Amino acid sequence: MYTKSICRATTFALVMALAAGPAAARSVDETPPDTLCTVIGTASRYIGTTVTVRGIASSAGKVTMLSDAECKGSVSLTIDDSSSRKRDVSSFKRAVASNGAHANATVSGRFRTTGDTQTPYAIDVYSVRDVVGLPDGGG
Incomplete structure (x- = not known):
């Protein structure tokens, strides 16, 4: 049971990191005025x-x-x-x-x-x- 919780938390953190990557890349492309x-x-x-x-x-x-x-x-x-x-x-x-x-x-x-x-x-x-x-x- 404890192992499932760790796997779920790790999977969630990995998915969130992958989802945030493209958003961070887009903001780098925009030149600040x-x-x-x-x-x-x-x-x-x-x-x-x-x-x-x-x-x-x-x-x-x-x-x-x-x-x-x-x-x-x-x-x-x-x-x-x-x-x-x-x-x-x-x-x-x-x-x-x-x-x-x-x-x-x-x-x-x-x-x-x-x-x-x-x-x-x-x-x-x-x-x-x-x-x-x-x-x-x-x-």
């Missing part, structure tokens, strides 16, 4: 690389921006046709489609310069995760 302030503040280091940043996304007409209130920094977001077919990106576009709509989101994409003095940087969006809609005004 940098702050937008860090990326903008040291932009020359990031130009031409893939960044993952979290910020407040909003749209004004056809322009979508990602901003951070701490440093009052912002970048424009560019979403090409191939990326907009991805489920995560299309869902994000719907979340911020109307004027005044805001969402907190983690955006991954290539960081680049734009040549525009008002918005000197942009991110070519590859993927979006953890999108949380915010009340109008971004608050």
Whole structure:
């Protein structure tokens, strides 16, 4: 009887360890987001690389921006046709489609310069995760 209990406990622990393995592997794959302030503040280091940043996304007409209130920094977001077919990106576009709509989101994409003095940087969006809609005004 005692041996059966030990075998059951060992089997249960082994099954739990095997089940937790894939979940741990998935979390390792996800790059933790940098702050937008860090990326903008040291932009020359990031130009031409893939960044993952979290910020407040909003749209004004056809322009979508990602901003951070701490440093009052912002970048424009560019979403090409191939990326907009991805489920995560299309869902994000719907979340911020109307004027005044805001969402907190983690955006991954290539960081680049734009040549525009008002918005000197942009991110070519590859993927979006953890999108949380915010009340109008971004608050």
